[in-house]
Amino acid sequence: MNQFNDQALQHIAQYFKALSEPLRLRLLNALREGERKVGELTEICGCSQANVSKHLAILADAGLILREARGTSVFYRVADPATYELCDLVCGHIARRFASDDGWRTAFLATAGKSE
Numbered sequence: 001m002n003q004f005n006d007q008a009l010q011h012i013a014q015y016f017k018a019l020s021e022p023l024r025l026r027l028l029n030a031l032r033e034g035e036r037k038v039g040e041l042t043e044i045c046g047c048s049q050a051n052v053s054k055h056l057a058i059l060a061d062a063g064l065i066l067r068e069a070r071g072t073s074v075f076y077r078v079a080d081p082a083t084y085e086l087c088d089l090v091c092g093h094i095a096r097r098f099a100s101d102d103g104w105r106t107a108f109l110a111t112a113g114k115s116e
Contacts, residue, residue: 018062022056032084035077
């Protein structure tokens with residue numbers, strides 16, 4: 001990362017910050033199969049339309065998704081499919097960590113169970 005100046009690093013940090021919220025990750029995962037309307041995303045994620053719209057705006061501001069109005073509907077899609085390569089890389093790392101660290105897996109599963 002030595003080749004990046006402070007401004008570029010700030011943009012990179014914003015990108016990762018947008019990925020730091022579980023609901024935003026669920027939204028990105030819901031868009032993996034293709035574009036969707038806000039109502040579909042609301043139903044998939046089980047959240048209010050206002051909450052989903054707020055998080056979609058953050059993802060759009062970070063350049064992770066694109067928004068397209070068609071008539072009275074607004075569709076969202078992933079801006080760059082390579083985003084999923086990053087997510088899969090991180091998920092693979094976490095899965096390997098689960099496999100090798102029983103204490104970490106137990107703590108994670110206990111935390112995950114509380115939010116479900």
